[in-house]
Amino acid sequence: MANRERLVSALMDLIRIDSPTGEEDAMDREVTSRLQALGFRVEHDSFNNVIAKLDGAGEPVILSAHLDTVEPGRGIRPQLDGDLLRSDGTTILGGDCKAGVAIVLEALTSVQESGAAHRPVEVVFTRAEEGGLVGAHHLDFDRISAKRGVVFDGEGQVNRLTVAAPSQNVVKAEIRGRASHAGVEPEKGISALVIAGHILTRLPLGRIDAETTANIGYLEGGLKRNIIPERAFLDGEIRSRSREKLEHYTGEFRQVFDQVAAMYPEARLSLDITNSYQTYRVDAEHPTVAMLAQALAGLGLEPQLEGSGGGSDANVFFEHGIAALPVGIGVRSFHTKEETAVIPEVLQGAELCERVITGV
Ligand SMILES: [Zn+2]
Structure with a gap:
């Protein structure tokens, strides 16, 4: 089972690593070593996006987030206050997108711990998303076989699915x-x-x-x-x-x-x-929506289908025939010094991710 303490500790560790757009190397080293410890084969493409693979049975799934943050995002000091994680007020928190990275890592750790059967997993952590989806545009899509998945990079609760973007x-x-x-x-x-x-x-x-x-x-x-x-x-x-x-x-x-x-x-x-x-739009019957709806049902949540006014790496994935939808990662007020991660919601993200990986 996803573990709150382990999740919070990983999230705070990741937040303390400076990774403004263009300076993702330290984050890259950290996630690479964590993924290798989980048994993944970790590769980098020519843009140094992280592409990591774990064998499994059934239909492969892509789990994605980005390594970079906006500014002011250096020397972030995360403060945990009950269920809420914030910066000290002088910087962003960097929950966008480190909560997404932490969700994926916690879900994988939990699946490995349980010994449950799981799908083949392809983890993609892009660089320079905040610079205009630059990493995704340079991603080596030949290395990816999954046709559907999840982009852990949305505001709000995990049941918020961005089904249309401009x-x-x-x-x-x-x-x-x-x-x-x-x-x-x-x-x-x-x-x-x-x-x-x-x-x-x-x-x-x-x-x-x-x-x-x-x-x-x-x-x-x-x-x-x-x-x-x-x-x-x-x-x-x-x-x-x-x-x-x-x-x-x-x-x-x-x-x-x-x-x-x-x-x-x-x-x-x-x-x-x-x-x-490019824009994308899927309807309520789309197989990726159905996959997420099933996983959310296991958490007692209904999917909330939303149109967004902003783009994400999902736009680029759709251009390459991969139907990966953004979901909420339990974070509020992206790109501001008030940015807040709501820990029980981040934990729900890990639980959803675990269900997507195991297909239950
Ligand atoms: Zn983001």
Whole structure:
């Protein structure tokens, strides 16, 4: 059986290992040695994602989480207060995604301890998830045979299943106007910031509908108070759980840039829109939902099927034909200094994971 004390101790150990995005080596060494101790063959792909395998009987299952955290995530001091685990208030907790990693390790330890029969297990711990699913995009999918599984990386209780998530297009634009002295000959200049302003007020932004959002999150430009700004740079995104809508609003973005470019024939506008991840959606009858519903029933829980406004490694897994769904890992307030792990819920995560592994 999943053991609360052992789980909490592993979780606190993992949280104390700094692993902001791009600096996952120490976490990698820790999970590699823990997985090897559990009898896994641990491999790394060219991006140094962890891919670990344990033989078993039946249909293989993928269990995934990510090794990195957001900032401020260095020198985290986890404080246990009854059932709640928090940082000391100066950093995040790193429960995202260390509770996910701890859940998988505890479930595997518990299965090994019980000697129960289990499926073939493929554990995937990615790097740089928080940097835009970078590790998952570089994952060597040839090494993975499982077609379904679980991504332990959702907010809230373990019965929260993210059954739909959006596609994201990343929007980057560079505007080149013309510099000139703002006091002496401003008429010779073309302000890249004014052009950026025209673009911003024309773009469809914010919540567009229930499944579509758009944002310009970063604007940079100009040099000095007395120079007409020559250059501006915009960084933004469009997301939708509908591919058609994503395409539609991507088209609207392009139109706005064309319109504004036509207003300033002597300026140069370059727009670069690239897809960063693809949407997925499964229904209540999907075999992965059924697998999780059965495991949850053993814990006395009903699955709660939810659509998300954010992407996760699951988006990339689906692109590669692996139906792995994110579930809650018992953590609240991801990416904030108030981030809190609710220990009884993290423990439920390990119990669910154990049931998925043993198929009961
Ligand atoms: Zn995460």
